[in-house]
Amino acid sequence: MERELEDLAASVAEALVSAMRSRDWDLMELRFRDCFARAGVRGGYARRLARDRRLMASGELTAAQIHSAWNRRLSPMFAELPDLAGELRELLPKLDLPESADRPAPAANAISGGTVANAVMAGSIGSVTIHQEAASPAASDGWPLVGGLRRLGLGVRPTRRTVGQTALPPYVARDGDDELSVLLRQAAHYGGLVVVTGGPLSGKTSTAWAALRASVAEDSRVFVAGGGTDLRDLPDQLRGRDSEGTHVVWLDDLEDHLAEPSTPGVLAQLTHDRVLVLATMRDEAYDRHRFGRHPAARALSVAQTFEVPTEWSEAELARLATVDDPRLADAVRWRGFLGITQFLALGPDLWEEWRRAQRAGGRRLGYLLVRAAIDFARHGITEALPLEALVAVANEYEEHPEAGTEEAYVEALAWAASLRTGVAGLLVPGEEEETWRACGTLVADALRVPDFPAADQYVWWGMLDGARKHRPAEHDALLAAARADLRARAEAGDVDVMRILGEFAGRAGDMTDAKRWYGKVVELDRSNALTVGQDLVELGEYTEATRYLEMAAADGNRWAASALARLHFDRAERWLARATAQGDKKAAATLAHLRSGPRMGPDTVKE
Incomplete structure (x- = not known):
């Protein structure tokens, strides 16, 4: 078998050399290259064939040298790649090649650039020089x-x-x-x-x-x-x-x-x-x-x-996954309805247009709508949302303290959603009617940009309200993301963020964390005791709320004193009602007396 493969390598090498001398080299080369390709062979063999033919034509390599090089190259390949051996074995009988490379090549003398009446054609001519004017090279060369x-x-x-x-x-x-x-x-x-x-x-x-x-x-x-x-x-x-x-x-x-x-x-x-x-x-x-x-x-x-x-x-897509390039990974994850190449090509233009829209005289409301959609997506809400959810978040950005009119936002949406290059807009429609999300290229870029503006506590509130109303299944995950994102700012001493984290922890049912943050808020600024007490009342933490309301009332805050009295009034009514239901006559009399007087205001204690 080994001898057979060696003979095949020699025959193929001879055929290659003969093909390089042929006028039909282009077609011959194509057939050889197809054999290599069908056998799954890579490694620049097409370039080697072209190079060897060029070197043989220039005289830098002889036919024998090229034959020997390909013979040595092919022998071990055939042993490892039987498919290649089979392809070339099948090809050889189909080739109509010139005479064997072992035989002397026919004389190929040529005279160009003028007219000559007689010429001698021979295998070799020594010491004869014919001077003719060389033809000008073609411009295409x-x-x-x-x-x-x-x-x-x-x-x-x-x-x-x-x-x-x-x-x-x-x-x-x-x-x-x-x-x-x-x-x-x-x-x-x-x-x-x-x-x-x-x-x-x-x-x-x-x-x-x-x-x-x-x-x-x-x-x-x-x-x-x-x-x-x-x-x-x-x-x-x-x-x-x-x-x-x-x-x-x-x-x-x-x-x-x-x-x-x-x-x-x-x-x-x-x-x-x-x-x-x-x-x-x-x-x-x-x-x-x-x-x-x-x-x-x-x-x-x-x-x-x-x-x-x-x-x-x-x-x-499987081939793409083997390439280590984050841009390709982003295209797979965020492309949505776009093709891979559309995602890659469209991204820079969309990002630049959106970024420039924030400048004075630009499309500022459109910029803010798109930013809201980007913030939703990069924090986990990737499904499209109605315009009202985007507007609610857009109104929370510091750069835009005053909300635009409804008509202005509708116009901004039309601009943001218009197609660029016939492919996609900055905002793209969702599956539900009248819902929108940011084009995936913008989300991917925002996640890669190190200085993309962080969402502050008010933007988080807006996003959480939008999720609770329109994407309730994703609200809890967004709430967890908000708490994790804001924690570092709270640890750095931002009292406003601490209070928001207390509210978020309470919304998540984590009362231990809520009390911890509320305690830090009052510890750093005692004037927040009233607000913290009211928040804790809303969460049903009446004992903790009483402590903070008493603190604020002791500091002379009449609103705190009123809130504290109302809390005690409501709690007294609640417990008296329970005792009355259990047959306590004194409690019933006291409850009747309590209810006969003027009310202090709306109930603040949940039954």
């Missing part, structure tokens, strides 16, 4: 290299980034990448127009970029035509180009170029000249130009098309 293409330079939108991050996260392969690569390889060999279509911000440009780099050699030449570029001289630039190289014309947003009447003719000429034209178009733009009587319909009818879906499959 000076185009940039495919290996130097960068996504940002092609128009891909930068994503949010923090210190140490690149402008874009790593490219994650889509399910159809291999299919697109096959189309590009065929078009690179035979010439043709390949149009990558998809919805807005679906990742068309990135997908096309990745497929191109996987389909042609890095030293292939590419012309990137920006919007408004005159394409009419492209055929002239390509005339006389290096026939051994691959030339690509890149047309992002092809619909912009189709506005020029000459473009369909240029596309037809380029494909006739065996040039790969790679373009992107939005789905609706492609349909508008392709069908009906549009002048570009004929040019598009011969194009190969590939659609990039906005939604990501489970397999694609």
Whole structure:
């Protein structure tokens, strides 16, 4: 078996060398690369093939050296990768290759740049020099290299980034990448127009970029035509180009170029000249130009098309999960109805527009509504809420001491919810009618920004009231988050926050913590005794309440004295009523006397 694999490696190496000498190298290379790809082999073998062929053509490596290198490389691979051995064993008989590399190559003398009446063709000629004027290199041979293409330079939108991050996260392969690569390889060999279509911000440009780099050699030449570029001289630039190289014309947003009447003719000429034209178009733009009587319909009818879906499959999401980049993790968690690429591309624009809306003369009410929705989401209420819940929180921000009118908030909502780039607004609709939540990109950014404004105790009150009314199932979790968030500020000595924490602890049923915070409030500022006493009455802690009300009354606070008397009055009535119900006649007489007099005010003691 080992001997058989060694023989196979030698045969494949010989076939590779012969293919490198063939005029049909592009097609041969494609077939070899497909074998490697189907067998799951990675590691830059396409680049090695292209490099070795170039070095053999320049004379830097001999055919024997290349044969030996590939023989040594393939032998151990076949032992470890039987699928690769099977693929190449099946391919060899199908190849129509030139004579074996072991035989002398036929003379390949050539004279160019002038007219010669007679020429001698021989295997070798010594010490003969023929001076001819060299032909001028084609302009296209000076185009940039495919290996130097960068996504940002092609128009891909930068994503949010923090210190140490690149402008874009790593490219994650889509399910159809291999299919697109096959189309590009065929078009690179035979010439043709390949149009990558998809919805807005679906990742068309990135997908096309990745497929191109996987389909042609890095030293292939590419012309990137920006919007408004005159394409009419492209055929002239390509005339006389290096026939051994691959030339690509890149047309992002092809619909912009189709506005020029000459473009369909240029596309037809380029494909006739065996040039790969790679373009992107939005789905609706492609349909508008392709069908009906549009002048570009004929040019598009011969194009190969590939659609990039906005939604990501489970397999694609699984691949994404293996990439260590927090921006991708945020996209998975917070994207909502957005596609991954839509989330990444839209985020920076939405954040910048929202941030700038707070300035004087901006959309201040809209800014506050969105901030309220962000605060709800980053503290756990991710479901959409009605406008009134957002307004209640927006009115609590210190930057906006006076509430806007109902009409002003309705107008602010319309601005915040309007679609940006046809994809999403700052606020997006919920499943329930007339409910709204912050776009997930804003929530993710707010959670990553270290100096995002913290919610104060009044904002927490507003959010808790909104949750209790509209999302009761999530109220307790939000209450726990509020207590945890405010604790540090209370420990630092903020008396107002201490009192709020006492109220929150009481709402949570944690009376031990409530009494602790209320005690600290009065300890730091005795003038709060009345307020603390009233809060404790509301919580049913009458003994503790009495202590604080007596303290305030002793300090001369008449309101405290009145509240204390009312508390005693109500408690006396309550207990006398209970004794009367149990048959105590003296209690009944006292209760009747008590009730015959004027009341002190509304009851403050719960029965």
